Amino acid sequence: MNRHERPVRNRLNGDVLWYKDAVIYQLHVKSFFDADGDGVGDFKGLTQKLDYIASLGVNTIWLLPFYPSPRRDDGYDISDYRGISSQYGDIDDFQAFVDAAHGLGIRVVVELVVNHTSDEHPWFQRARRAPAGSPERDYYVWSDTDDKFAETRIIFVDTEKSNWSWDPVAKAYYWHRFYSHQPDLNYRNPEVVEELLDTMRFWLDKGVDGFRLDAIPHLVEREHTDNENLPETHALLKHIRKKLERKHPDVILLAEANLWQQEAREYFGEGDECHMAFHFPLMPRMFMAIAKESAKPIKTILRQTLSIPDECQWAIFLRNHDELTLEMVTEAERNFLWETYAADKRARLNLGIRRRLSPLMGQDRRRIELLHMLLLSLPGSPVLYYGDEIGMGDNIDLGDRDGVRTPMQWSDRENAGFSQAAPPKLALPVITDPQFSYAAINVAEQDDDPHSLLNWIRQTLRLRAEHAAFGRGSMRFLKTDNDSVLAYLRECRDDIILCAANLSKTSQAVRIDLPDMQGLVPVELTGETMFPAIGRQRYSLTFQPYAYFWFKLTNNGAATS
Numbered sequence: 189m190n191r192h193e194r195p196v197r198n199r200l201n202g203d204v205l206w207y208k209d210a211v212i213y214q215l216h217v218k219s220f221f222d223a224d225g226d227g228v229g230d231f232k233g234l235t236q237k238l239d240y241i242a243s244l245g246v247n248t249i250w251l252l253p254f255y256p257s258p259r260r261d262d263g264y265d266i267s268d269y270r271g272i273s274s275q276y277g278d279i280d281d282f283q284a285f286v287d288a289a290h291g292l293g294i295r296v297v298v299e300l301v302v303n304h305t306s307d308e309h310p311w312f313q314r315a316r317r318a319p320a321g322s323p324e325r326d327y328y329v330w331s332d333t334d335d336k337f338a339e340t341r342i343i344f345v346d347t348e349k350s351n352w353s354w355d356p357v358a359k360a361y362y363w364h365r366f367y368s369h370q371p372d373l374n375y376r377n378p379e380v381v382e383e384l385l386d387t388m389r390f391w392l393d394k395g396v397d398g399f400r401l402d403a404i405p406h407l408v409e410r411e412h413t414d415n416e417n418l419p420e421t422h423a424l425l426k427h428i429r430k431k432l433e434r435k436h437p438d439v440i441l442l443a444e445a446n447l448w449q450q451e452a453r454e455y456f457g458e459g460d461e462c463h464m465a466f467h468f469p470l471m472p473r474m475f476m477a478i479a480k481e482s483a484k485p486i487k488t489i490l491r492q493t494l495s496i497p498d499e500c501q502w503a504i505f506l507r508n509h510d511e512l513t514l515e516m517v518t519e520a521e522r523n524f525l526w527e528t529y530a531a532d533k534r535a536r537l538n539l540g541i542r543r544r545l546s547p548l549m550g551q552d553r554r555r556i557e558l559l560h561m562l563l564l565s566l567p568g569s570p571v572l573y574y575g576d577e578i579g580m581g582d583n584i585d586l587g588d589r590d591g592v593r594t595p596m597q598w599s600d601r602e603n604a605g606f607s608q609a610a611p612p613k614l615a616l617p618v619i620t621d622p623q624f625s626y627a628a629i630n631v632a633e634q635d636d637d638p639h640s641l642l643n644w645i646r647q648t649l650r651l652r653a654e655h656a657a658f659g660r661g662s663m664r665f666l667k668t669d670n671d672s673v674l675a676y677l678r679e680c681r682d683d684i685i686l687c688a689a690n691l692s693k694t695s696q697a698v699r700i701d702l703p704d705m706q707g708l709v710p711v712e713l714t715g716e717t718m719f720p721a722i723g724r725q726r727y728s729l730t731f732q733p734y735a736y737f738w739f740k741l742t743n744n745g746a747a748t749s
């Protein structure tokens with residue numbers, strides 16, 4: 189059977205709401221594991237490392253772009269939507285990976301860059317040569333002048349001066365919201381919409397379980413607007429959802445819409461657009477809460493976003509492959525966060541900070557754990573970024589966002605055990621600075637250490653998986669007499685979890701209002717230790733700096749009912 193005659197693959201069977209219980213592990217094929225020794229990670233290598241991923245306790249993988257691409261934006265500049273970059277393997281390797289992941293009960297969400305292509309994409313090469321006004325030219329957005337859409341902001345402020353670039357072949361300007369080598373597709377052209385749907389079907393036939401839709405607020409343009417979140421864009425997403433859902437009711441659309449909470453929420457529609465959306469405003473506020481030693485930033489933002497359609501779910505995250513974006517904070521807050529977490533200006537990029545979690549936290553295990561406790565217990569499905577589970581560092585001497593995309597550190601062997609190639613051939617250099625070097629921070633060492641961050645994450649994910657309340661439960665903030673303590677209840681039927689976290693660098697005492705919980709006994713989840721029953725008075729707890737608790741509320745030690 190040749191590769192084009194493959195049968196349609198089945199996704200994992202089960203609950204169509206599986207994404208509510210998802211714990212997502214985000215990774216770059218290029219940087220994960222190199223099986224063929226050419227210095228670049230590949231699908232064969234990734235497949236070999238699936239047992240490791242399963243051992244973490246995650247159940248979904250999100251793959252960064254793996255398509256053929258000139259890689260001027262690390263693959264977010266796609267030149268062929270239906271192929272695999274030859275450095276990463278071929279479509280058979282991809283298929284083998286998806287099948288093996290499914291065999292382990294792990295779902296696969298792929299990145300789909302829908303807003304733009306590479307300027308090397310054959311559609312763009314055809315468009316620039318086609319006559320103005322022809323359907324081929326119309327695959328992209330053109331103008332005779334560069335002053336159209338003047339209300340639209342520039343996103344990559346460090347590199348781009350305009351959203352228009354002149355094309356000498358077309359003799360016209362083309363529109364691009366990101367790098368000038370990434371022309372925006374024109375979704376007013378029905379042929380482009382069909383191309384997108386065909387691309388999705390192609391990958392669905394390979395068995396993928398979902399798509400992360402990159403940069404979707406910018407899909408459709410209209411004059412005299414800021415070209416973000418137009419009703420036309422929402423209509424397009426509803427159309428896509430409807431088309432896919434008929435045959436694939438269990439496939440998810442995950443929105444990358446870096447927006448304020450009210451606008452981001454709109455990407456759920458009435459439950460008829462995206463199943464999931466990243467919670468961009470929450471992310472910097474978790475960092476802010478620790479820096480300010482105050483629960484307020486988290487409470488304020490979450491209160492505004494708790495109500496979403498029942499079948500929808502936020503995707504929440506601490507770090508990812510991009511800079512830690514500070515677009516969804518005020519200017520004063522941004523300056524504060526920059527001062528706190530990126531005093532070294534080389535760490536700043538666009539409106540963000542290009543650092544990994546552990547360096548941001550000054551390698552302070554207490555704060556790294558605390559942030560994970562928030563990530564794993566606040567409402568939504570958590571997304572973990574590869575390498576953060578071992579506290580990997582970054583390399584701000586590398587350009588753009590490459591510093592947070594360096595090879596996974598598997599061991600203290602050459603190239604961090606990532607590849608057998610000669611070091612200069614590596615996709616990106618491994619981290620060697622003494623504080624974060626692979627010699628000190630690697631999977632092999634942490635595997636063997638019961639107290640390592642890696643094993644702590646495994647244990648914590650195991651605990652989380654035992655409680656439906658984390659993924660599916662309601663959320664209620666609790667009143668406290670101490671602003672440094674964030675306390676909330678996650679409830680799903682008889683599964684009631686009390687979470688409490690000390691955001692302060694000093695020890696704290698708190699009294700928590702639990703008016704309707706009298707008589708219940710909190711059992712601390714990690715050690716199953718019974719705490720004093722909740723009485724008529726407010727419930728008292730004391731904390732070490734940055735400490736936290738997850739309690740199951742029980743009837744005298746037994747589950748509530």
Ligand code: BGC
Nearest residue numbers: 261264301366402403444510
């Ligand atoms: C991705 C970035 C990428 C940009 C342009 C973003 O949303 O996360 O990594 O550079 O889109 O494609």
